[in-house]
Amino acid sequence: MNDAPKMFDLGLENGVLVGPTGRAYGHLYVSGGRIAAIAAQPLPAAETVDARDLLVMPGMVDAHVHFMDPGDPSREDFPTASAAAARAGVTTVIEHTHARPVRTAAELEAKRTHLNDRSVIDFGLAAHAWPDRLDAVDGVVGAGAAFIKAFTCTTHGVPGLRAADLHALLTRLADLPVPCLVHAEDESLTEEAERALRAAGRDDPGIVPRWRSRAAEEIAIAVVGQLARRLPARVVIAHVSGAGALAEVARAREAGAPLLAETCPQYLTLLEAEVLEHAAFRKFTPPARAGGRADLDRMWHAVAVGDIDYIATDHAPATPAQKRAGSIWDVHFGLPGIDTTLSVLLDGAQAGRLTYERVVELYSQRPAQVYGLYPRKGSLEVGAEADLVLVDPKQEWRVRDEDIISRAGWSPLAGRTLVGRAVRTYVRGRLVADGDEVKAPPGTGRFVAGAGA
Ligand SMILES: [Zn+2]
Known part of the structure; x- marks a missing residue:
C-alpha cells in the first residue's frame, strides 16, 4: 500500500x-x-x-575563519570554535590557519584527517599561496581546497606575493574553479612605516593605524584590481575596512576588474580610536577605520546595497594573557568573533540597516556560492542539506566575556546589547545547538570539498 x-x-x-x-x-x-x-x-x-x-534561515556559512588547529591550539581549536559557531547559528566554516599553512594536496589531506573527529559543524579548508610553490596550487585545489589565500605583504609569518607572483598565481587560477582571497596591504608601505615608527622610538598603541595605513590597503587593492582586470581568475578582496578601500574596489570594478569584496563585523562596529584605549585587544589588520557613527553608517549602507558581496568573521583569537604578553609590535593580530557575527547582523536588521533577507544573502547564500558550496549549503530549497538556524529576532542579549565559547574568552563587543540571536542550529538535520547548550560532539561535522575536487 x-x-x-x-x-x-x-x-x-x-x-x-x-x-x-x-x-x-x-x-x-x-x-x-x-x-x-x-x-x-x-x-x-x-x-x-x-x-x-521565530525566523527559519539556512545555516550561516562563514568563509574566513582561523581555528588554529593544527597550528596554535593555545589560541583556538576546532572542537571549541566549532561549538561556538554552532551556538551562534553557523553550520559551515571555511578555515585556514597561518601557523600551519596548507600548501600542497598532502598537507590538505593531513589536515582533513586531523580534523575528522574535531568539528561540531561542517567545514571546508582553504590553502595558502606560497611564492616559491605556486606549482602546488593545481594539486591542492584538486584535493578540495575551497579557495587560495594570498597575501600581498608578509604577515602572520606568511610570505607576501609581489605583483609578479600574484600575476603567476592568477594565471594558474584562471583555469581552476576556485577564487583567490587576497589580503591587500602594500608591503613596501607597511615596511617603511614600521621602520619610521620604530626609529622614532614608538611602541604605543597609536602605531597600529599608522603602520597598517589606509594608503597601504588602498594601493594594494589598486594593484590587485589591475591584475584582476587582465586575468580571468576570480578575486575576492578580504576584509575591506572602510570607505577608502571600498572606493578603490569600486574604481577597479569600473575599470573592468570583476572584484568581489568581503567585510567583517569589526568594520561595522568598532572605531579606529579604540586601539588607543584597548591596545592589543584592538590590534587587527587592516585596522578599524571608522572615526565615528557616520563612517560606520556608510559601511552598513555598503553592506545593505551590495557594494560588499558577503560577510565573514576573520575569527583570529588570542587569549587575554596572549594579548598582554609583549609589546604592541609583537602580540598577535586578530579578534575573536565567531560567537557574535550573526547577532551583529541580526541587530543591524532589527535597527533597519538591512533586511533579514539580506542577512541570509550576505552570511549564507553568497559565501556558499562564491566558494562552490551552493546549493548544497546556503539554501532553503528542497534538496539542499538541512543546515538550518532558528532565530529569535527579538531576543535581547548582553555580550559578556564569560559567555564567549571561543578559547579567546573575550569579545571586543563585551558590554553591548544586541537584538537577535540563534536559538537552535541544525547541521544536516541534526540538532547541534539548543540555546546555550551545544548538543552534538566534535566529529559531527564533515569536510566539504571545494569546486575543484
Ligand atoms: Zn584572516
Missing part, C-alpha cells in the same frame, strides 16, 4: 522562512539530512518543533 502519508524525520512548523529574496510563513520538513518539503499546511513528522515567532 502506497497511500500511507510520508513521514518526515523532522518538521520546523509555524515559523517564518527567510531566504535571500523573501520570507513566508510555513512549515519546513527534513528527511535523510536534507530539506524534503516546504508546505503551507502541517505534514506528518516523527519530531516537530514549534518555530512560532
Whole structure:
C-alpha cells in the first residue's frame, strides 16, 4: 500500500522562512539530512518543533575563519570554535590557519584527517599561496581546497606575493574553479612605516593605524584590481575596512576588474580610536577605520546595497594573557568573533540597516556560492542539506566575556546589547545547538570539498 502519508524525520512548523529574496510563513520538513518539503499546511513528522515567532534561515556559512588547529591550539581549536559557531547559528566554516599553512594536496589531506573527529559543524579548508610553490596550487585545489589565500605583504609569518607572483598565481587560477582571497596591504608601505615608527622610538598603541595605513590597503587593492582586470581568475578582496578601500574596489570594478569584496563585523562596529584605549585587544589588520557613527553608517549602507558581496568573521583569537604578553609590535593580530557575527547582523536588521533577507544573502547564500558550496549549503530549497538556524529576532542579549565559547574568552563587543540571536542550529538535520547548550560532539561535522575536487 502506497497511500500511507510520508513521514518526515523532522518538521520546523509555524515559523517564518527567510531566504535571500523573501520570507513566508510555513512549515519546513527534513528527511535523510536534507530539506524534503516546504508546505503551507502541517505534514506528518516523527519530531516537530514549534518555530512560532521565530525566523527559519539556512545555516550561516562563514568563509574566513582561523581555528588554529593544527597550528596554535593555545589560541583556538576546532572542537571549541566549532561549538561556538554552532551556538551562534553557523553550520559551515571555511578555515585556514597561518601557523600551519596548507600548501600542497598532502598537507590538505593531513589536515582533513586531523580534523575528522574535531568539528561540531561542517567545514571546508582553504590553502595558502606560497611564492616559491605556486606549482602546488593545481594539486591542492584538486584535493578540495575551497579557495587560495594570498597575501600581498608578509604577515602572520606568511610570505607576501609581489605583483609578479600574484600575476603567476592568477594565471594558474584562471583555469581552476576556485577564487583567490587576497589580503591587500602594500608591503613596501607597511615596511617603511614600521621602520619610521620604530626609529622614532614608538611602541604605543597609536602605531597600529599608522603602520597598517589606509594608503597601504588602498594601493594594494589598486594593484590587485589591475591584475584582476587582465586575468580571468576570480578575486575576492578580504576584509575591506572602510570607505577608502571600498572606493578603490569600486574604481577597479569600473575599470573592468570583476572584484568581489568581503567585510567583517569589526568594520561595522568598532572605531579606529579604540586601539588607543584597548591596545592589543584592538590590534587587527587592516585596522578599524571608522572615526565615528557616520563612517560606520556608510559601511552598513555598503553592506545593505551590495557594494560588499558577503560577510565573514576573520575569527583570529588570542587569549587575554596572549594579548598582554609583549609589546604592541609583537602580540598577535586578530579578534575573536565567531560567537557574535550573526547577532551583529541580526541587530543591524532589527535597527533597519538591512533586511533579514539580506542577512541570509550576505552570511549564507553568497559565501556558499562564491566558494562552490551552493546549493548544497546556503539554501532553503528542497534538496539542499538541512543546515538550518532558528532565530529569535527579538531576543535581547548582553555580550559578556564569560559567555564567549571561543578559547579567546573575550569579545571586543563585551558590554553591548544586541537584538537577535540563534536559538537552535541544525547541521544536516541534526540538532547541534539548543540555546546555550551545544548538543552534538566534535566529529559531527564533515569536510566539504571545494569546486575543484
Ligand atoms: Zn584572516
